[in-house]
Amino acid sequence: MNDPTLFEHTSRQLRNLCAEAGFPASDDTPVEMLGELLGTAGNRRLSEGPLWPSDVADDATPVEFSVALDDTGDRAVRVLGEVVAEKPSMSANVVAARRFLESMSERLGIPTERFEAVEDLFLPDDPQGKFAFWYSMIFRPDAAPKLKVYFNPGVRGEGRAAELVAEGFRRLGMEDAYDAATEYSVSRGELDKFTFFAVDLDDSPLSRVKLYISHFSATADVAVQASQAVDGLDRDGISEFCGLLGGSTESFDGRPLVSSYSFVEADPKRPGNYSLYLPIRDYVADDVEARSRVVSFLENRGSDAAGLDRSIRALTDRPLSDGRGLLAHVSLRLGQFGTGTTIYLSSEGYEVLSARSDARTAATSTHS
Numbered sequence: 001m002n003d004p005t006l007f008e009h010t011s012r013q014l015r016n017l018c019a020e021a022g023f024p025a026s027d028d029t030p031v032e033m034l035g036e037l038l039g040t041a042g043n044r045r046l047s048e049g050p051l052w053p054s055d056v057a058d059d060a061t062p063v064e065f066s067v068a069l070d071d072t073g074d075r076a077v078r079v080l081g082e083v084v085a086e087k088p089s090m091s092a093n094v095v096a097a098r099r100f101l102e103s104m105s106e107r108l109g110i111p112t113e114r115f116e117a118v119e120d121l122f123l124p125d126d127p128q129g130k131f132a133f134w135y136s137m138i139f140r141p142d143a144a145p146k147l148k149v150y151f152n153p154g155v156r157g158e159g160r161a162a163e164l165v166a167e168g169f170r171r172l173g174m175e176d177a178y179d180a181a182t183e184y185s186v187s188r189g190e191l192d193k194f195t196f197f198a199v200d201l202d203d204s205p206l207s208r209v210k211l212y213i214s215h216f217s218a219t220a221d222v223a224v225q226a227s228q229a230v231d232g233l234d235r236d237g238i239s240e241f242c243g244l245l246g247g248s249t250e251s252f253d254g255r256p257l258v259s260s261y262s263f264v265e266a267d268p269k270r271p272g273n274y275s276l277y278l279p280i281r282d283y284v285a286d287d288v289e290a291r292s293r294v295v296s297f298l299e300n301r302g303s304d305a306a307g308l309d310r311s312i313r314a315l316t317d318r319p320l321s322d323g324r325g326l327l328a329h330v331s332l333r334l335g336q337f338g339t340g341t342t343i344y345l346s347s348e349g350y351e352v353l354s355a356r357s358d359a360r361t362a363a364t365s366t367h368s
Helices: 006-020 029-043 090-108 113-122 158-171 177-182 220-229 235-246 287-300 306-315
Strands: 063-070 075-081 133-139 146-151 192-200 208-215 257-264 273-278 327-335 340-346
Touching (some): 006 029, 006 063, 006 075, 029 063, 029 090, 029 133, 063 306, 090 146, 113 146, 113 158, 158 192, 220 257, 220 273, 235 273, 235 327, 287 340, 306 340
Antiparallel strands (some): 063 075, 133 146, 146 192, 192 208, 257 273, 327 340
16 A cells, blocks of 8 residues: 555554564454554554554554563563553543543453553653653464553652652552662762653563653663662673674663563562663664674574564565664563563654664764
8 A cells, every 4th residue: 555544554564574473364453452552643544644643663653562581491472562642642542542441341351450550650640741641452372361550750750750660569559669679779869860661461470560760871781780789680681782783882772771570570689681671772783783783682692583584564565675674672580570572673664764874873863
């Protein structure tokens, strides 16, 4: 199609990703959920531009894909998305996003108690910042979909972010989690910023509460220090991750490195997992270079890098040298709840970021 709608464009990509990951062809649930999440915004032609300047992706597309490669060999396809109201505003989008959760709860039996425990904290009448909350839809072959919600700690102003995070943990029965997560990760003043407070909406024993912290102008040593909140991790692996994906970068002065900590009810006092997210698009010239670095990293971990190329082909057939940001960022997941790598892929619905000649020149945006 020369001018598809946003839903037509992204649903084709999602179908391809699911097929590549081994989903049965008869499983329409991922695409149906994507259509409901996009709502009215999904009906617009790409040529019309975005209905709302979503911060989910660099080009304002309200969807980002990711492929989680567990070290066990299991795979998941995930969709990060923002629900955009028919007449969008911060408050209207919150109302529309709540309706989406109600629909998913009724259709899939997704429990909402943990959302309800913190919604009045993170969803004020006049939300501030670039977003109030997003969803992650997690799909695995022959398994029920799962849902995670991302709240904005700065939704009542950046000065209250720490207060909201600490209270969010407390309401979810994790009074000690705030101190455990911040002991090694917020030692540099304004350079360490609370970015997301995320809650798994399921009732499994490993249902997580996660805190994400962005580290601006950070070195790999900052990430290694942040990881010390979790016992028994491969600290050298974190440095290697930064070195292989960051190339010659010593200080990540563009988009920041991001740490996340996962807590579960069975052990609410200490995080069981640490993840590090590296925004590779800011530290490469183009997607050729990004792919090469990701392949090197996967091969270094003993993973099959061929799946990366299949995932890329699932989204686009453009030459990788024509742009930068299809491979948006990469995460390394370490700890007792599972280890692996996740590759985040842009739909490039509205724009392909230009390649650049000097990969060492960090972008000035602070999107995280």
